[in-house]
Amino acid sequence: MKRRGFSALGLYACVYLVFLYAPVLMLPLFSLNDATYVAFPLHGFTWRWYQELLADSDLHAAALNSLKVAVVASLAATSAGTLTAYALTRGRGVATRTVAALAVVPLFVPGVILGIALLIVANLIGIGPSLIAVTFGHIIVCLPLSIVIMRGRFAAYSRAVEEAAMDLGAPPWTTFRRISLPIAAPGVISCLILSFTTSIDEFIVSFFLVGTQQTLPLFIWSHLRFPTQLPRMLALGTLILLLSCCLVLCAELIRRRGTDKTAFA
Amino acid sequence: MERRSPFERVINFPAGLVAVTGILFALALLLVLSFRNNDGQILALSFTTDNYTSLVQDPLFARILLRSLIIAGLASLATVVLAYPVAYYITFRAGDRRALWLILVTLPFWTSYLLRVFAWKTILGYNGILNSAFVALHIPGAPFETLLYNPGAVVVTLAHAYAAFAILPIFVSLSAIDTRLSEAGLDLGARPWTVFRRIIFPLSFPGVAASFILVFVPTLGDYATPLLVGGNSSLMVGNLIEDQFSSLDDWPGGAAMAVAVMAFLAIAFFVGRGAWRGWRRWQSGALA
Numbered sequence: 001m002k003r004r005g006f007s008a009l010g011l012y013a014c015v016y017l018v019f020l021y022a023p024v025l026m027l028p029l030f031s032l033n034d035a036t037y038v039a040f041p042l043h044g045f046t047w048r049w050y051q052e053l054l055a056d057s058d059l060h061a062a063a064l065n066s067l068k069v070a071v072v073a074s075l076a077a078t079s080a081g082t083l084t085a086y087a088l089t090r091g092r093g094v095a096t097r098t099v100a101a102l103a104v105v106p107l108f109v110p111g112v113i114l115g116i117a118l119l120i121v122a123n124l125i126g127i128g129p130s131l132i133a134v135t136f137g138h139i140i141v142c143l144p145l146s147i148v149i150m151r152g153r154f155a156a157y158s159r160a161v162e163e164a165a166m167d168l169g170a171p172p173w174t175t176f177r178r179i180s181l182p183i184a185a186p187g188v189i190s191c192l193i194l195s196f197t198t199s200i201d202e203f204i205v206s207f208f209l210v211g212t213q214q215t216l217p218l219f220i221w222s223h224l225r226f227p228t229q230l231p232r233m234l235a236l237g238t239l240i241l242l243l244s245c246c247l248v249l250c251a252e253l254i255r256r257r258g259t260d261k262t263a264f265a
Numbered sequence: 266m267e268r269r270s271p272f273e274r275v276i277n278f279p280a281g282l283v284a285v286t287g288i289l290f291a292l293a294l295l296l297v298l299s300f301r302n303n304d305g306q307i308l309a310l311s312f313t314t315d316n317y318t319s320l321v322q323d324p325l326f327a328r329i330l331l332r333s334l335i336i337a338g339l340a341s342l343a344t345v346v347l348a349y350p351v352a353y354y355i356t357f358r359a360g361d362r363r364a365l366w367l368i369l370v371t372l373p374f375w376t377s378y379l380l381r382v383f384a385w386k387t388i389l390g391y392n393g394i395l396n397s398a399f400v401a402l403h404i405p406g407a408p409f410e411t412l413l414y415n416p417g418a419v420v421v422t423l424a425h426a427y428a429a430f431a432i433l434p435i436f437v438s439l440s441a442i443d444t445r446l447s448e449a450g451l452d453l454g455a456r457p458w459t460v461f462r463r464i465i466f467p468l469s470f471p472g473v474a475a476s477f478i479l480v481f482v483p484t485l486g487d488y489a490t491p492l493l494v495g496g497n498s499s500l501m502v503g504n505l506i507e508d509q510f511s512s513l514d515d516w517p518g519g520a521a522m523a524v525a526v527m528a529f530l531a532i533a534f535f536v537g538r539g540a541w542r543g544w545r546r547w548q549s550g551a552l553a
Contacts, residue, residue, distance in 0.1 A: 013354040016347065017369060020428055023384035024373045026394060030387070038387040039397040080279035087276045099277045102284035107479070108530065109292070110486020112503040113523040116510055117291035120298055120520075124308065140287040143280060173272035201378050204488050204503075208510070220379050224493070237380035244375035252368055 027241060031234035038230060049235040059236070062219035065131060066200050069215060073138035074195035080139070081146025082188060086180060088147075089154040104144040114140070115208035122209060133209040138202055142195040149194070153187030154180065186254050193251040197244050216240075299520035316521035326505065326522065333501040334529065336416055337485040340423035344480045345473055347424060348431035352472075353465075355432075356439040367436070374429035382490050385422040389413040389494065414496030422494050423484045430483075431476040438472025439465070474541065482530065502526055 030038045034046040053059060084103065087096040106114055115137070122133040161183070165175045181188070203217040210218050220236065223229040300312045320326050355366045373381070388394045389412040399407035412418065442465060450460040484490075488503040495501070502522065509519025 009350060009354045009358060013351050013366070016351045019347075019425065020370065020373045023388055023425060024376055024381060026384050026387060027376070027380055037392055039392050039394060041397070041401070076279070080283055083276045084280040087273075095277050095281070099281040099284055102288055103280050105284075105288050105292075108482055110482055110503065110526065112486040112488055112506050113295070113527060114291075116506065116519060116523060117295040118287065119510070120294050120516070121286070121291045124294065136287060139283055143283055147280070171272070172270045176272065197375050201375075203379055204486075207488070217377065217379055220377065221489070224379070224383060233380070233383070237377050240380070241376040245372060248368070248372060248375050252364075256364070
């Protein structure tokens with residue numbers, strides 16, 4: 001398909017990028033604007049919103065909660081997803097396929113419905129809306145992601161490597177730990193990062209499961225209603241944007257180093 | 266059969282535990298609750314179909330469900346149609362800069378979802394960015410009140426918020442296409458547009474369908490967007506369900522609504538799949 005440059009398509013792609021970025025870039029722009037309402041013309045430069053934001057102790061608590069939830073949820077979802085994806089690529093049995101099919105169901109359930117279903121479970125088993133419930137919800141949201149990513153990762157190299165280890169007498173666990181996992185390590189790390197950012201940003205399931213301790217998106221949600229809080233939320237959005245950019249770029253760099261190394265695939 | 270090692274026995278346990286309690290059990294419980302009276306208990310022996318009969322008789326639910334299906338359908342369609350040329354460009358024309366383009370289109374997706382939605386409120390609002398620009402340019406009639414709080418605003422916002430969901434699956438299915446097929450088509454004298462219509466698009470259709478589903482499911486139940494940019498005229502079924510669980514305190518009624526939405530999703534999925542298969546069969550029949 002290497003015909004002469006069809007530049008209309010390239011132009012369209014650039015316009016599309018503007019459509020993607022323009023709204024997002026309004027956040028940093030107006031977070032530095034010295035006015036409470038968000039409109040042109042700009043009123044001058046200020047760090048005020050960032051200073052006020054960073055002094056807010058509710059924000060500190062919410063950020064800490066989000067961090068705790070995201071660390072636990074991404075570790076749990078990635079480990080569980082990695083194991084099942086590994087079992088899947090080895091094609092083991094009905095149990096594996098059933099678990100994998102069930103685990104990707106959340107992709108087909110709107111967040112509101114998943115949220116209320118988990119709220120009912122949380123109330124039934126007595127933990128109620130709480131950070132533990134939120135963590136559990138995030139594991140369920142991240143699990144399909146990690147299974148899909150890790151499955152692709154494990155499928156990307158030859159089974160012969162594992163078979164060689166087995167033939168040389170390594171039991172399955174040793175083969176997994178010493179051979180398969182190191183080869184798939186870049187996938188595990190990018191999976192951890194993607195689960196982490198998903199959990200940090202997850203709103204709707206947390207909305208139902210959150211108790212008295214807020215997470216970051218719920219902190220944002222509760223502040224969006226007050227016009228005077230708005231510039232501070234834009235500042236927070238800018239910080240989140242910067243942080244996620246760093247994380248995504250790290251994930252991408254690791255992923256690319258990983259594809260270089262698996263030359264024997 | 267070889268004996269299974271302890272590792273192989275526990276390998277599915279973690280994901281299985283999560284899937285059974287958090288997905289199977291939770292959705293089953295939702296189904297059970299939808300057949301319960303609103304007596305404040307989750308499990309009890311009395312069952313009723315009242316929730317469903319009142320749902321069927323409730324014109325508000327029917328109207329909001331229909332509205333949600335239309336908004337989510339339009340948003341998914343807009344997302345996929347806007348994203349397809351970009352995915353095509355990245356796959357076939359971006360060359361060495363393919364990885365860069367992929368990062369560029371996914372980066373905005375990793376900013377806070379709520380703030381991405383909220384950005385549209387600041388853009389479309391009465392005192393918003395677009396209106397202040399219109400006033401500065403002396404456009405007659407500006408500022409316009411009608412930019413925000415309508416279903417159109419919801420569709421645009423959702424199409425923006427879920428863009429990456431559409432580009433990636435289409436990109437994956439496009440890059441799996443064997444370019445020799447389209448070269449053969451060109452060599453045999455087909456025009457580029459015909460090659461696209463008869464070879465590339467049909468082969469990329471699974472990716473298009475996957476994108477549509479990946480966008481349709483979350484947008485159908487979206488809660489924040491209708492509240493932030495939609496206003497009362499654009500409330501969707503996610504807002505209605507949430508009301509039952511908060512202010513109206515009718516959990517069984519809300520559960521019944523959720524089950525109804527899931528049923529509609531399943532029907533839409535199977536109808537869509539059936540239509541696609543029928544069309545394929547008709548096409549291959551026409552070729553033979």
